[in-house]
Amino acid sequence: MTPLAALIDTDRAADPESRWPRVMVDADTWLDIAAQLGAGGWTLVGLWADGQRVHMAVADDAPRPAVAVVSLDAEDGAYPSVGRYHPAAIRLERALRDLCGLRPEGMPDPRPWLDHGAWGVNAPLAGSRGEPAPSVPEGYTFLRVDGEDLHEIPVGPVHAGVIEPGHFRFTVDGETVVRLEQRLGYTHKGLESLLAGSTLDHAARLAGRASGDSTVAWALAFAHAAEAACGVAPPPRAVWLRALMAELERMANHFGDVGGVCNDASFGILNAHCGVLRERVLRAAASCFGHRLMMDRVVPGGVAVDLEDSGIITLRGLLKEIHRRLPQIAELYDQTTSLQDRTVSTGILRPALAQRFGAGGHVGRASGRDFDTRRDLPYPPYEQLRFTVPVQTEGDVNARVWVRIREIDQCVGMIEQMLALLPDSPIRVPVDAAAGALREGMAMVESFRGDVLVWLRLDASGTVARCHLRDPSWFQWPLLEAAIEGNIVADFPICNKSFNCSYSGHDL
Numbered sequence: 001m002t003p004l005a006a007l008i009d010t011d012r013a014a015d016p017e018s019r020w021p022r023v024m025v026d027a028d029t030w031l032d033i034a035a036q037l038g039a040g041g042w043t044l045v046g047l048w049a050d051g052q053r054v055h056m057a058v059a060d061d062a063p064r065p066a067v068a069v070v071s072l073d074a075e076d077g078a079y080p081s082v083g084r085y086h087p088a089a090i091r092l093e094r095a096l097r098d099l100c101g102l103r104p105e106g107m108p109d110p111r112p113w114l115d116h117g118a119w120g121v122n123a124p125l126a127g128s129r130g131e132p133a134p135s136v137p138e139g140y141t142f143l144r145v146d147g148e149d150l151h152e153i154p155v156g157p158v159h160a161g162v163i164e165p166g167h168f169r170f171t172v173d174g175e176t177v178v179r180l181e182q183r184l185g186y187t188h189k190g191l192e193s194l195l196a197g198s199t200l201d202h203a204a205r206l207a208g209r210a211s212g213d214s215t216v217a218w219a220l221a222f223a224h225a226a227e228a229a230c231g232v233a234p235p236p237r238a239v240w241l242r243a244l245m246a247e248l249e250r251m252a253n254h255f256g257d258v259g260g261v262c263n264d265a266s267f268g269i270l271n272a273h274c275g276v277l278r279e280r281v282l283r284a285a286a287s288c289f290g291h292r293l294m295m296d297r298v299v300p301g302g303v304a305v306d307l308e309d310s311g312i313i314t315l316r317g318l319l320k321e322i323h324r325r326l327p328q329i330a331e332l333y334d335q336t337t338s339l340q341d342r343t344v345s346t347g348i349l350r351p352a353l354a355q356r357f358g359a360g361g362h363v364g365r366a367s368g369r370d371f372d373t374r375r376d377l378p379y380p381p382y383e384q385l386r387f388t389v390p391v392q393t394e395g396d397v398n399a400r401v402w403v404r405i406r407e408i409d410q411c412v413g414m415i416e417q418m419l420a421l422l423p424d425s426p427i428r429v430p431v432d433a434a435a436g437a438l439r440e441g442m443a444m445v446e447s448f449r450g451d452v453l454v455w456l457r458l459d460a461s462g463t464v465a466r467c468h469l470r471d472p473s474w475f476q477w478p479l480l481e482a483a484i485e486g487n488i489v490a491d492f493p494i495c496n497k498s499f500n501c502s503y504s505g506h507d508l
Contacts, residue, residue, distance in 0.1 A: 020442040022069035030072045031080050033058060038085030043358040046453045047082065047092040048468035049100040054079050065376045074102050081107040088357045088475055101126035114185040114507065124193055145171040145179045153489065157186050164503035175488040180481045187507040195467040200226050200300050200433045203464045207454065208295055210469050211505030216249040217447030219298035221454040226300040229441030229458050230431050237425040238302030239380045244418045245294045247411045252281040253448040254404040257500050261401055264494040265342040273329055277322060284318045287311065302428030312419055319412050330405050343398040347483040347495030351395060357479055360450020360472045362403040363499055367395035373446040385414050397498040433462030449473060449502065471505030
């Protein structure tokens with residue numbers, strides 16, 4: 001029995017038969033888990049609050065990854081800081097305090113995170129603890145770096161072009177970046193406040209908009225959580241159609257990112273080739289499912305639209321084109337010396353740091369973290385598919401590009417299998433949100449950026465009482481700060497694009 005399995009015993013677990021068991025712990029056990037995270041024994045998966053109770057999802061790796069949730073009652077609105085032992089928790093704790101008003105005792109960074117002083121209220125999710133905010137918000141103090149000949153370069157939050165807002169404060173020595181500090185939260189939407197009190201159908205639409213480029217992954221994670229809470233299983237055909245949409249979404253985004261990295265290195269021809277294939281994928285999605293991004297197509301209980309025979313023909317034609325052109329793109333990328341000069345050895349993320357922060361997706365896998373939710377915490381139908389998870393160890397921009405290219409190739413193979421194995425059945429079953437006995441559900445789904453997490457609690461009437469969403473970017477944004485150190489300022493755009501963290505998915 002692993003240490004995590006020993007913690008989740010049948011006497012204390014809220015639902016020991018659940019795939020994601022949850023157990024109440026005391027403050028001492030909470031601190032023991034924090035210390036275990038800090039020592040690298042376990043991985044932090046999420047940290048959120050529900051009223052006066054704080055929840056932490058953790059994972060271990062032996063013999064296979066397992067995830068569980070530990071819960072602690074925050075007496076007098078306070079709980080022991082996890083970030084004191086484990087840096088990956090610091091921003092989550094800062095956001096949790098901003099939103100819910102719960103104080104992490106001993107936290108190493110007391111500054112606000114999502115709250116920019118523009119909400120008009122402190123701790124909007126705190127209920128009775130929420131108080132009116134001061135009319136003049138306090139200024140934000142960036143961390144100082146002292147040294148001879150150092151100077152600061154502030155960038156953003158408004159950027160050139162169509163891009164979401166974020167502030168980047170560079171401390172540089174000549175052209176070399178000594179330190180980068182981010183400030184995010186400018187795209188805060190109050191999403192978790194909007195989810196509270198929503199019906200399942202409306203909440204599914206909101207969750208699918210947490211980060212629009214990952215709308216299928218977010219909708220799928222929410223659907224899994226809602227179905228777990230209500231004790232409902234989607235029909236077999238819907239399960240396969242969901243996965244097909246998810247892989248189309250993954251391909252489209254990877255093509256866009258590979259092209260974007262090349263564009264930031266002034267190699268526009270490869271960006272054009274990738275842009276054409278991305279457009280082909282989006283048009284195929286629109287033809288098959290009625291929406292380029294497939295937004296609102298994954299719903300609790302199944303899917304909202306079926307795949308017709310004409311759609312299968314369209315997808316097979318798309319796969320044939322990608323199968324023919326992807327090797328050409330890979331060769332052009334690999335054989336262009338000027339492009340390699342910009343990507344190889346640029347923005348190196350050390351494997352130990354990727355492991356410590358539990359970095360998912362291409363960011364983690366390019367730095368040797370061999371983790372993919374589809375394989376390691378499998379959900380249907382991936383346990384029936386043959387695929388490999390590409391992993392690199394160099395951790396640079398080049399490695400992150402190659403992980404994407406090889407994942408596109410795996411997507412082609414998986415979609416071919418799905419089209420061959422697609423079963424006949426209804427595509428949706430009714431979901432009675434008021435009839436479920438469990439009332440709670442959690443899910444993890446592999447988006448193109450990495451694992452997304454949704455935790456859901458329903459009230460007695462079947463409406464959403466509390467829903468927490470955690471994007472993979474929460475654990476990737478801090479690593480961008482580390483990866484850019486020692487590089488020149490001019491390499492930040494290409495390094496940033498190779499990460500492609502979500503502003504919207506992070507800012508909630």
